[in-house]
Amino acid sequence: MKHPEPETTPVLELEGVSKSFGAVRALRGVSLRLYAGEAHALAGENGAGKSTLIKVLAGVHRPDTGTVLLDGEPVGFHGPADARDAGVAVIYQEPTLFPDLSVAENIFVGRQPRRSFGRVDHRAVRRATAELFERLGVDLDPDRPARGLSIADQQLVEIAKALSFDARVLIMDEPTAALTGSEVARLFGVVRTLRSQGAAVLFISHRLEEIFALCRRVTTLRDGALISSEPLEGLSEDDLVRRMVGRDLDDLYPKQRTEIGEVALGVRRLTREGVFTDVSFEVRRGEIVGLAGLVGAGRSELARAVFGVDRFDGGEVEVLGRRLRTGAPSAAMAAGLALVPEDRRAQGLVMDMSIERNIGLTGFAATTRAGLMNRAAERDRAVDWAVRLQVKYARLAHVVGTLSGGNQQKVVLAKWLATSPQVLIVDEPTRGIDVGTKAEVHRLLSSLAAQGVAVLMISSDLPEILGMADRVLVMHEGRLTAEIPGSEATEEAVMAAATGRADRGRTAA
Amino acid sequence: MTVTADPVRQQPAPPPDASRRLVDRVFKARELAVALVLVLILGATQLSNTEFLSEQGVKDLLLNATILVLVATGQAVVVITRNVDLSVGSVLGISAFAAGIHLRDGGSPLVAVLLAVGLGALFGVLNGALVSLGKVPALVVTLGTLYIVRGIDSIWVGSRQITADALPAGFVDFGHDGIWVLPYLALLATAVLAGVAYYLRSYHSGRDLYALGSSPEAARLAGIPVRARIMTAYVLCGALAGLAGALYLARFGNVDSATGNGYELTVVSAVVVGGVAFTGGSGTVYGAALGALLLTSINSVLPAIGVSSVWVTAINGFLLLLAIAADRILALRVAAALRKKAARTRSARHA
Numbered sequence: 001m002k003h004p005e006p007e008t009t010p011v012l013e014l015e016g017v018s019k020s021f022g023a024v025r026a027l028r029g030v031s032l033r034l035y036a037g038e039a040h041a042l043a044g045e046n047g048a049g050k051s052t053l054i055k056v057l058a059g060v061h062r063p064d065t066g067t068v069l070l071d072g073e074p075v076g077f078h079g080p081a082d083a084r085d086a087g088v089a090v091i092y093q094e095p096t097l098f099p100d101l102s103v104a105e106n107i108f109v110g111r112q113p114r115r116s117f118g119r120v121d122h123r124a125v126r127r128a129t130a131e132l133f134e135r136l137g138v139d140l141d142p143d144r145p146a147r148g149l150s151i152a153d154q155q156l157v158e159i160a161k162a163l164s165f166d167a168r169v170l171i172m173d174e175p176t177a178a179l180t181g182s183e184v185a186r187l188f189g190v191v192r193t194l195r196s197q198g199a200a201v202l203f204i205s206h207r208l209e210e211i212f213a214l215c216r217r218v219t220t221l222r223d224g225a226l227i228s229s230e231p232l233e234g235l236s237e238d239d240l241v242r243r244m245v246g247r248d249l250d251d252l253y254p255k256q257r258t259e260i261g262e263v264a265l266g267v268r269r270l271t272r273e274g275v276f277t278d279v280s281f282e283v284r285r286g287e288i289v290g291l292a293g294l295v296g297a298g299r300s301e302l303a304r305a306v307f308g309v310d311r312f313d314g315g316e317v318e319v320l321g322r323r324l325r326t327g328a329p330s331a332a333m334a335a336g337l338a339l340v341p342e343d344r345r346a347q348g349l350v351m352d353m354s355i356e357r358n359i360g361l362t363g364f365a366a367t368t369r370a371g372l373m374n375r376a377a378e379r380d381r382a383v384d385w386a387v388r389l390q391v392k393y394a395r396l397a398h399v400v401g402t403l404s405g406g407n408q409q410k411v412v413l414a415k416w417l418a419t420s421p422q423v424l425i426v427d428e429p430t431r432g433i434d435v436g437t438k439a440e441v442h443r444l445l446s447s448l449a450a451q452g453v454a455v456l457m458i459s460s461d462l463p464e465i466l467g468m469a470d471r472v473l474v475m476h477e478g479r480l481t482a483e484i485p486g487s488e489a490t491e492e493a494v495m496a497a498a499t500g501r502a503d504r505g506r507t508a509a
Numbered sequence: 510m511t512v513t514a515d516p517v518r519q520q521p522a523p524p525p526d527a528s529r530r531l532v533d534r535v536f537k538a539r540e541l542a543v544a545l546v547l548v549l550i551l552g553a554t555q556l557s558n559t560e561f562l563s564e565q566g567v568k569d570l571l572l573n574a575t576i577l578v579l580v581a582t583g584q585a586v587v588v589i590t591r592n593v594d595l596s597v598g599s600v601l602g603i604s605a606f607a608a609g610i611h612l613r614d615g616g617s618p619l620v621a622v623l624l625a626v627g628l629g630a631l632f633g634v635l636n637g638a639l640v641s642l643g644k645v646p647a648l649v650v651t652l653g654t655l656y657i658v659r660g661i662d663s664i665w666v667g668s669r670q671i672t673a674d675a676l677p678a679g680f681v682d683f684g685h686d687g688i689w690v691l692p693y694l695a696l697l698a699t700a701v702l703a704g705v706a707y708y709l710r711s712y713h714s715g716r717d718l719y720a721l722g723s724s725p726e727a728a729r730l731a732g733i734p735v736r737a738r739i740m741t742a743y744v745l746c747g748a749l750a751g752l753a754g755a756l757y758l759a760r761f762g763n764v765d766s767a768t769g770n771g772y773e774l775t776v777v778s779a780v781v782v783g784g785v786a787f788t789g790g791s792g793t794v795y796g797a798a799l800g801a802l803l804l805t806s807i808n809s810v811l812p813a814i815g816v817s818s819v820w821v822t823a824i825n826g827f828l829l830l831l832a833i834a835a836d837r838i839l840a841l842r843v844a845a846a847l848r849k850k851a852a853r854t855r856s857a858r859h860a
């Protein structure tokens with residue numbers, strides 16, 4: 001069956017929209033039609049203009065030229081409130097929660113159900129939140145403050161927020177970037193229900209299989225220009241990649257042969273009360289070890305404790321035979337450890353600083369002479385890494401906060417790779433990174449391993465773990481439940497261990 | 510055509526009420542701590558000087574605290590939005606004088622109070638407009654208006670002053686009398702405090718103030734009318750400073766061009782001691798009021814136990830640092846409690 005453009009009027013439509021930020025032309029004459037009951041994908045490389053397009057639809061940006069049409073009528077959204085009142089619900093790429101408010105209040109802020117005299121009905125807010133979480137299968141306490149939630153949990157709260165609307169149009173900018181298979185499946189279930197009830201859906205993801213699973217049409221952007229808008233039926237992943245990148249792509253998981261050497265990172269019986277318990281493992285030189293598990297299994301928390309950002313209550317960490325003190329990241333860095341954190345905005349970058357200075361932050365030892373900063377050396381180092389990771393920027397002196405999400409992620413990677421670590425822990429290294437660059441990041445990790453670096457890779461993207469890891473560790477509720485050699489690791493085996501269904505006798509470490 | 514994703518109308522299971530209070534309890538602990546320190550100080554003083562909490566003693570304590578409580582309430586509302594209003598001292602002074610002039614010329618007390626409140630609100634509008642339109646930090650903007658208002662005050666008042674004998678007797682009595690140990694002024698302040706607290710807790714626009722202070726960027730994306738809300742906070746703060754000016758006149762019967770000089774620092778201390786975070790988004794006006802009560806009490810306690818009042822400033826500073834340290838420690842403990850609780854609910858679910 002073919003899916004020609006429906007005859008009906010689109011619910012929401014962009015016509016010839018352009019938008020520039022200074023010299024950067026983020027969108028050039030882009031048109032897009034969203035129909036009721038249809039899920040539409042938006043594809044494109046990092047910096048192609050996807051988030052900018054969404055912000056135009058959401059009333060955050062006013063287009064320089066072109067119009068936004070609602071039910072065929074031109075509308076001028078003056079702010080996010082206008083779009084919201086028109087029934088447009090948006091999940092932004094970066095979670096935008098209020099850390100001091102409770103999770104429930106975050107979801108209903110500005111539109112809490114009311115009682116008599118216009119008073120907020122706090123009980124109803126809590127009840128509605130609990131019910132939303134039930135539908136999404138999220139076990140968060142509606143009353144806890146949003147401060148301290150992991151990126152994945154923040155994203156789940158954002159999803160709940162968007163679903164709490166009477167939304168006619170649901171727009172999602174990489175909602176799944178930090179989620180694992182089972183949460184994604186839950187989300188898709190809910191979205192499909194909404195779609196069948198007549199909502200229009202716009203979906204962005206760099207995981208192509210998700211696009212194919214959920215959507216019927218796809219619009220591709222490249223450098224802010226519209227490349228194509230077509231039905232997904234009959235299209236292959238390679239076709240889609242070609243439209244996005246403009247060329248064919250080589251292997252997504254280029255794995256080099258490496259010599260596996262001595263133990264570089266040794267973790268023994270590490271425990272942080274209430275977070276993870278009795279975790280022991282080793283990573284050897286030249287080895288890439290994948291760490292898999294569901295959201296909330298304690299993977300990121302483990303990484304943070306190993307690096308010393310968080311304290312641990314028991315156990316020990318050794319890097320190249322040197323024992324690390326708890327809660328001392330600078331000692332860990334001196335010992336040759338580097339951690340690329342999951343939350344780029346809160347932990348990875350100083351958002352108001354330039355690209356150059358952000359990359360330079362980890363390199364004062366290398367670029368300082370007699371206590372004075374050598375700006376030229378700092379700049380060379382930044383240029384070198386920005387180019388290697390294909391960061392798309394206008395000038396290195398520009399503020400990091402204005403980069404697209406994926407390009408910010410590349411800057412975080414650059415910042416830590418530039419320290420030439422002996423042991424590298426990467427937490428969601430390719431979150432929000434497009435397919436082309438993803439292959440590049442994988443190649444980089446692989447060549448680091450070939451040079452003798454020990455790599456511990458946390459990822460929610462299971463194919464990435466399976467494609468890159470020599471060994472897969474799986475966590476479930478704060479415990480290591482399986483250690484599987486790369487050759488034997490399958491999706492089923494990892495998922496079984498991650499959900500606690502594994503045959504412990506056989507796989508437990 | 511509209512999707513019914515609205516869960517509010519459905520009837521799911523009631524929320525687990527027993528566990529939900531944990532977080533609330535920890536947060537309330539901040540206010541409880543201030544109350545406890547207050548009780549301890551008053552109790553200890555009473556032991557060494559049994560006259561201290563006599564009927565007149567309590568009355569004086571409450572009277573002294575009233576004006577600070579009112580201004581701190583307004584200030585807390587502004588601080589919750591991650592702003593600050595340094596002009597409250599100047600506004601209090603000029604409103605008090607305006608009310609005084611009106612009464613001296615034979616005006617009615619009610620109109621005089623409304624005049625003071627209106628004048629305060631007007632300066633609130635000025636502050637709100639400058640803060641929300643200009644992209645200049647509130648600290649700098651209101652430092653500017655502090656001097657501007659003080660300047661206008663000096664020019665207008667000159668060397669004149671209002672004294673109690675120029676005021677109607679009823680107005681002055683209102684400033685002193687009360688029901689039993691409860692002065693009218695304190696009752697009025699308590700009513701205002703309760704009203705503002707209820708507004709902050711139970712109305713959309715009140716909740717928005719917390720959201721705004723917690724993350725201005727997220728507030729904008731959530732469609733909160735940021736400018737209007739900042740304006741609300743400043744107008745409320747200005748109006749309360751104006752009201753406090755009128756009450757100051759009633760209480761002391763004496764106003765000149767120096768009235769309220771330097772008051773803003775005491776007010777800000779009270780707010781911070783009471784647990785309203787300077788980074789916005791958290792704290793309550795009750796906390797700020799307790800902070801005001803605590804600072805005032807120390808002022809009265811020292812003379813009562815025979816310590817020179819030159820120590821007051823140093824002790825206030827110490828309290829301020831103590832409060833900030835307490836906030837930090839509490840934040841860490843809340844984080845730890847949340848972690849444990851989350852782990853428990855997770856394993857309970859998956860068991």
Ligand SMILES: Nc1ncnc2c1ncn2[C@@H]1O[C@H](COP(=O)(O)OP(=O)(O)OP(=O)(O)O)[C@@H](O)[C@H]1O
Nearest residue numbers: 021026046047048049050051052402403404405406
């Ligand atoms: N506020 C801003 N100021 C300056 N430049 C901006 C701003 N927002 C976006 N840009 C630029 O516009 C371009 C498009 O960015 P956009 O965020 O839309 O990309 P994207 O397609 O969402 O990429 P990603 O997949 O990495 O999220 C980028 O070059 C980015 O640097």
Ligand SMILES: [Mg+2]
Nearest residue numbers: 051093404405
């Ligand atoms: Mg984006």
